[in-house]
Amino acid sequence: MPKKGILERLRDGVVIGDGGFVFALEKRGYVKAGPWTPEAACEHPEAVKQLHREFLRAGSDVMQAFTFYASDDKLENRGHYAQKSLTGKSINKAASKLARDVANEGDALVAGGMCQTPTYLSGIGKEATQKMFQVQLDAFIEEDVDFLICEYFEHVEEAEWAIEVCKKSGKPVAGTMCIGPEGDLHGVTAGECAVRLAKAGADIVGVNCHFDPQISLECISKMKEGLDAAGLKPYLMAQPLAYHTPDCNKQGFIDLPEFPFALEPRICTRWDMHKYARDAYNLGVRYIGGCCGFEAYHVRAIAEELAEERGAKPAGSDKHGMWGQELKMHTKPWVRARANKEYWETTKPATGRPYSASMAKPAGWGITQGNEELKQHAEGTTSDELQHVRDIASSKK
Template sequence: MTKPDLRSALAQGRLVGDGAMGTYLYQMGFPVGISYEELNLLQPDVIRGVHRRYVEAGARLIETNTFSANREKLSKYGLEGEVEAINRAGVKLAREAAGDEAYVVGAIGSIRAGKRKNVRTSRVVEALQEQIAVLLESGVDGVLLETFYDLEELMLALKLVRRAGGLPVICQFATDGTGATQDGVPLHEAFARLQEAGADVVGFNCRSGPNGILRAMEKLAVPDGLFTSVFPNAGMPDYVDGKYSFTAGPDYFGASARRFADLGVRLIGGCCGTTPEHIAAVAAALRGYEPGGAGQQLAPQPAEAAAVTVRPLAAAPAAGTARPQEPSLLDLVKQRHTVIVELDPPRDLSIDKFMAGAAALKEAKADALTLADNSMAVTRMSNLALGYLVREQVGLRPLIHIACRDRNLIGTQSHMMGLHALGIDHVLAVTGDPAKFGDLPGSSSVYDLTSFEIIRMIKQLNDGIAFSGKPLKQRAQFVVGAAFNPNVKHLDKAIQRLERKIEAGADYIMTQPVYDPALIERIAESTSHLDVPVFIGIMPLASGRNAEYLHNEVPGIQLSDEVRARMAGLEGTEGRRVGVDIAKELLDTAMRHFRGIYLITPFLAYEMSVELALYVREKASRDFHLSPLAK
């Protein structure tokens, strides 16, 4: 029996899309830095095989391997003359793999990729027209315009497809859940304008895992009569020892598919990091699906910050004047339980709530406030500037994260020299999440240094030697921390990696959040031979959905089954109350084994961290004042 056309299939029910091509080829051993689209010509059996695995997993819509097969993108590899051959081969291979079981859509990606002025509009038009013509002539069932950041470019591409023919068109934005396109158009308005211009389906792919895209869908008023689609990533990518990996497993992906279906989404597939196993889970979850309602409501947002008085900015010390020395965290942790609290810098220009949180944590007797360096590759206010304000206005020690991602060797040394001049001497060296998965995916990840090398280079400044090897007139006094992820299958191997960081010069360790008392005890046993203090990470959970997001989508975080069961279905005030209770139970175990406590604040909800910091202080004075302490 002949299957209906793609529009009719979407009108009749839900379709399962395929998963990633590029990251799947990467997992198969094909390196970064080549044209995966050229493999249509060089390795046709491989590409056909990937398509076929997705069909066998249950995908009923297959994308051609042509995402970057336009003249502009292919010119990077000297392949601008192969546009027609690569696109024709892409359609042929997908069609051979799909047979009569699945629809084939011609995949076309953004040329500007979020860099709005990097390619003239005339060149964008020429490149898109050329690719669109070849795909339509090659016999696709529809066109998929995916991973667009700006409405302007997506509208341009849609109009070019519409001029060339009447096939169904799927338009997909890359979103981080903020409610607007990168050129500032509210998503509901962008969807409406695309529908008016002839889009059959509008949705999201890439950039976010299921949780981020779900947030965007829940906030969105979809125009009547418009079908929607979602192709999330498999969570946030992790970048360790030069290799990328993704965290969200097939079971979580399948459960997320049902939640998307509850919101009325018609086409559900996967993007970066997904595999045939993820798509098989989506297909199984949607088999026999019946609508379950309008989807869950968003958890309530934290209450607005109460007014907190901060000190006026103090005058900077005169040149040559030594700043008064206060005990370092290394000194404090030898004497008593010491509390570091993380508070993320704002994504906005307003710092009122952040500073209110810093003041409240100072009042709760936190020993240091640690500030991430554009965590998850999302643009935030400079942690150097905020750290200075926290110290001068609030009187709380700042501990600044330094990511390898954002600065080359020149910028990193310059940054460290600035910290030295400001008297900020406690830092944490981290690799940093890859830029392409943040809110400005057109930006570059630098990675001139590994986390081991950046530790070594910072300590070199303490010896009065610049990164270039030249002597400096002064010596820095940086106390350098290293990050440690204990939420791994082989803890012994993670400990070996940690030992290498200590050999490179790390003075203390800060762990990813831990949610299992038994694991805290294993960490204590496994690190007992180390001669540097360990600050054990504890992050209170805000809701059941927050728990599932962290467990499935964020690299380096893993929740125990017991914690996930306790948080399941909890939202709002009740979710936060139980989240704090769980954190206190974890602190009961952690404080028996570690003097260093690292509290991580979710969603700038500093009230939760204030309660936990006070709990540590009270418990320490009550239970540990006469007791011997672990390291």
Template sequence: MPRVSRFLERLAAGPPIVADGGMGALISAAVPRLRSPEEANVRAPQAVVSLHLGFINAGAELIETNSFGANRRKLAAHYLENELETINSTAVRLAREAREVAGRDVFIAGSIGPLGESATRRVRTDLFAEQALVLEGRGVDVFAVETFYDLEELEDAVLAVRSVSSLPIVALMTFDETAETLAGVTAAEAAERLNNLDVAVMGANHGAGLMAALAALEQMGGDGKPLAALPNIGLASLAGGRVVYPHATPDYFAEFAAHARDLGARIIGGCCGTTPAEIAAIDEALAEERKPRARLEFAERELLVSLGEELLETGLARALREREWVVTIQLDPPLGGSSKGLVELALAIGESGKAGYVDINDNATARAGMSSLIVSATIERQAGIETIPHLTTRDASVMGLESMLLGAHSEGVRNILAIT
């Protein structure tokens, strides 16, 4: 039976297809100084084959070509646009080579990602169609049009692929913990529109982690098309110039696979941060027909306010509300362990009457200094002047940021200058 027919039959009759994991993130970690992960197809082809084999040996029945960002617009940003044909052709050849070496008849999905910048519908259609034409010509079995934040761009991509190919299309969007895109489109709204397109599968990938994918599946399910879930292992952070993903046990992914299957997923895998270990856990859970061990519940997060806590307006908030000029002096935290000098300086600023606030830098010039939040709490307590601590996201996870903010709040800090 042709692979396309077998793919469609698996979608209809099951069992779910196990997909691979985070190819791009692993390639970037394995091959140094790449301009883009797709460049590895021509610079380090054996590394690409090795990663494909790792996922196949872990149980993946569908692997994606290393071509996610290989459209002309994205390649041009790295001066690789003249190698579009070579990069995409080689991506398919390496996936097919891994299939042959493994001796397992896995499906090969031609990966197509978003452009990464705004463009007209005509330009988007031309760029997606150009890439799809190369991928089909070299022998992919299906298309994975994935990691789209913009529903209209995803629709354009699907129509572009369909204009040059009749192969099945897996259409995947990226959602946050509330099952919404960055533009505020809910998973239910996305499913309603994707149901009207000629796609074989729709679902969620990348995003804010496993629970975000499950929340999206719950909204997208019903009597529509088969579903897919290929989430990140969690939200990434930046440490020492490297993208770092949180740790999740394989058993956590096994539990995710059981829930995803029960929500109607017919393709289950991973995205950034997931390795063959997580894919093996998914494969084992599905093979054993594992039942979920915990009930799946989705609850909207709430900001908890302690009983008796006063919700007072800060001086800064009042000044901005009344459209007054705000004068603040920026201070750099000490690089050592004593804040005495900074407190004395803040006290002098307050007594001068020339500024109503001090804003505290956060690791200025990428040098480690005292925490801006801790220094701000100390200044407010000892100098009596309102502070505006800077807060950057580069050195902490989401949980770490929440923890620091809660601690600062308990010490009376109420203003934040958020810097990305």
């Protein structure tokens, strides 16, 4: 029997996405922070494949190909060209194959994803930006992915351009933005962003990355209001961070001084993910997954919270009792006493970091597409350029 497509699955119930790849693989030594490009799909396919497999076992219904920032302009940007033999198309094709291999181990679908480009940030224009998207789309069509995700856009204009390209394929298209309740970086409200994504042709609309689950759901609530007012009914999608970000500003977690190497004190627990899954479902979100910081146990928590709605627990639950039930077998009686839902629902974890501030001051540069500082170039950053940005950062403190 052929697998049900993404729109049929959303029509009939809830779809669980996967988690974050660039952060997880950077920690494992396969991705370089800064460029965040996915050449590991070609250089270390076994590592990418294993991460897919972990998410599948945790309950993911979608294997999103590891193609974040796999456009040719990003691979060349700032002197971080992956290697001369790799192109955006070769990486996209390799990543799609890996995702398909693992998806076929279960009942999962494969999604090809594309995101914001240096070409757009540099203000080069629609035609050049869409050419970057088209190269990626060509690879996804050749590998016959099941649907497409246009994700991680800070500006709705660029997201519209990506959706327009993807709609030519005839495949279902999801459009998500890395924005919070304040809207995009050009001042477009969250509600208007959602309307524009849907009118561009997105079958699924929502947010990913930059903000924590609760802030992301606040944004989706505003998106839903805008969609309802416009009489539009795309499916809703959420793939937030697995970090708490109550002190983020409009730019999201990349403005936090802890980004990207000291975010661990902010990590969400599995119990936070139970709440996220239930809140998202109650809001009407039917594609529920995660982005940076999401590990397999986070996805498993979503799948377990929605097990009744889905009719089954994930395979990974074989080694995990709901709400700590496996602790009944612990040797220490005070740990056995924690084998209950009430304990974990009411526990407020301590950070264990005596010198940490409870909140951070975001960088707050307040620049976006159209600003001279965001014009991209392929040459490596010079010492003078680095000093220039350090001086600006110091002036913002």
